[in-house]
Amino acid sequence: MLVDVLGFVGIVAFAASGALIGVRKRLDLFGVCVVGITTGIGGGIIRDVLLGIHPPTSLDQWPNLTVALVTSLIVFLAHPVMNRIWRGVLLLDAFGMGLFASTGATIALASGGSSLSACLIGATTAVAGGVIRDMLVNEVPLLLRRDLYAVPALLGSTVVAVVEGSGLPGDIGLVVGTVAATGLRVLALWRRWNLPIARRLPAADEL
Amino acid sequence: MLVDVLGFVGIVAFAASGALIGVRKRLDLFGVCVVGITTGIGGGIIRDVLLGIHPPTSLDQWPNLTVALVTSLIVFLAHPVMNRIWRGVLLLDAFGMGLFASTGATIALASGGSSLSACLIGATTAVAGGVIRDMLVNEVPLLLRRDLYAVPALLGSTVVAVVEGSGLPGDIGLVVGTVAATGLRVLALWRRWNLPIARRLPAADEL
Amino acid sequence: MLVDVLGFVGIVAFAASGALIGVRKRLDLFGVCVVGITTGIGGGIIRDVLLGIHPPTSLDQWPNLTVALVTSLIVFLAHPVMNRIWRGVLLLDAFGMGLFASTGATIALASGGSSLSACLIGATTAVAGGVIRDMLVNEVPLLLRRDLYAVPALLGSTVVAVVEGSGLPGDIGLVVGTVAATGLRVLALWRRWNLPIARRLPAADEL
Numbered sequence A, B, C: 001m002l003v004d005v006l007g008f009v010g011i012v013a014f015a016a017s018g019a020l021i022g023v024r025k026r027l028d029l030f031g032v033c034v035v036g037i038t039t040g041i042g043g044g045i046i047r048d049v050l051l052g053i054h055p056p057t058s059l060d061q062w063p064n065l066t067v068a069l070v071t072s073l074i075v076f077l078a079h080p081v082m083n084r085i086w087r088g089v090l091l092l093d094a095f096g097m098g099l100f101a102s103t104g105a106t107i108a109l110a111s112g113g114s115s116l117s118a119c120l121i122g123a124t125t126a127v128a129g130g131v132i133r134d135m136l137v138n139e140v141p142l143l144l145r146r147d148l149y150a151v152p153a154l155l156g157s158t159v160v161a162v163v164e165g166s167g168l169p170g171d172i173g174l175v176v177g178t179v180a181a182t183g184l185r186v187l188a189l190w191r192r193w194n195l196p197i198a199r200r201l202p203a204a205d206e207l
Helices: A002-024 A029-051 A062-084 A086-110 A115-136 A150-165 A170-191 B002-024 B029-051 B062-084 B086-110 B115-136 B150-165 B170-191 C002-024 C029-051 C062-084 C086-110 C115-136 C150-165 C170-191
Strands: none
Touching (some): A002 A029, A002 A086, A002 A115, A029 A062, A029 B029, A029 B150, A029 C029, A086 A150, A115 B115, A115 C062, A115 C115, B002 B029, B002 B062, B002 B115, B029 B062, B029 C029, B062 B086, B062 C115, B086 B115, B115 C115, C002 C029, C002 C062, C002 C086, C029 C062, C029 C086, C029 C115, C086 C115, C150 C170
């Protein structure tokens, strides 16, 4: 029950970030909703496709979609306010990312996947929505350009896989994984941590 | 039988729109065929992946692929003519969209999906080909920028789900859904209907 | 056993091409690894999704991922050297493409797919990694713009399907398909073969 509520918070944060970018890209009402909904539920759909859960839960049942749609509509109407609380959206997004990484890993293990697939599919669940969002609006995914984002997601899903492997109750993994992923992400935002970029190329030789 | 023929008409329209954009983007013969084929059969492939139909029908059997390929070749050779009949292509495309939305919803229901999944997967079938087309040629999907396109698709698939839920024969849903979706799309094209865009942002603050 | 080793060579070549483009696009360490890994194992993941193999092998077991990750790290550190051996990378890439086309077709047949699905899914396995790579870094896929690339992939997978259909041992198809695809690709690179582009449009009429 608590997990469901937390999951909705994650969807709200992701959908809000997607809808806000849609507004900034001058999309129409429907486009804003499509980008918002895709960002909010896209990670879960890809997780279900990879795990063979047909049809994907977010397409088969109402709650996730409704939450993402309502969030997108609110952003469309109230986006100037959203800009002012952008820092709060980033924190929500960090929390949503941590939670999706942990629940994605848990679902992968429950579907009979290996520990590796729990790590990778959990992290994919957490980052895929944002990648789809950026590709839809024709930008190089933020994930690839800067920001320590996917590393915290991998940390969260790995914690879940390790806790599960050690025989402890799965709920502990869910909590610790979410806290670890969210915490590292917030730290990275706060301290402006970034991973290194390769040295500049000696010449602009063509590919 | 009739449904099959109509399905081919839809694939022809979608493949033609994809191949025509490929020509305009100066792609080579193969690239034009790839964009044309992907636009023509991509929606059905994504539908099958979401529903767990392996391998997807359009990859497993000849007819759909052949129709899309021949259409792409004809466009490659005869594209100046296609430009002149662009309005006709748009009408065909509207009809293809309506038909794909309705058949997609029907197939989702037949695979045991919920009414919601019929609405969403039907509409996805109808619009996914065009989204893939636009992403392949590196444009923000037309779907997101302007044009009332996905709303008619949702209308068509919803009609199918409602008719099925009410116990009427599925063929009625297929016909009414296709007519409703195609009609709304043609109306939107004719009257140049568009959905609203959010008010301009007060400042170009960065993300 | 030999097939496994050859498969790793293909992953090395694909991951190297992806990571090198990531470096050129000024991505950070993680972005370079993500593009490298996605290019190296993306084709196989899409193949498994299309065939209903859940979770995809490359996400479920260590070897493929490890090979792609180590390759990406080496490219990140040593990319100036990679630029000098770019011609060698292209040859490796041609070989990887041929091998992926043949093994993809073999796996599709083993999963109960038709000959057509073996041709198409084999070729998809060979080219999908590169398409994902180009879309991630926001370029029109190289595949669509120039270079005879997908035609050799189709040749390789078709050879496998024909050999299998004729009742000969599958290993022969694997070898002949790989050699045919790689050979045609190398020939195309060497002779700078390209497919034709449609005549220039008479006017810049809008879509």
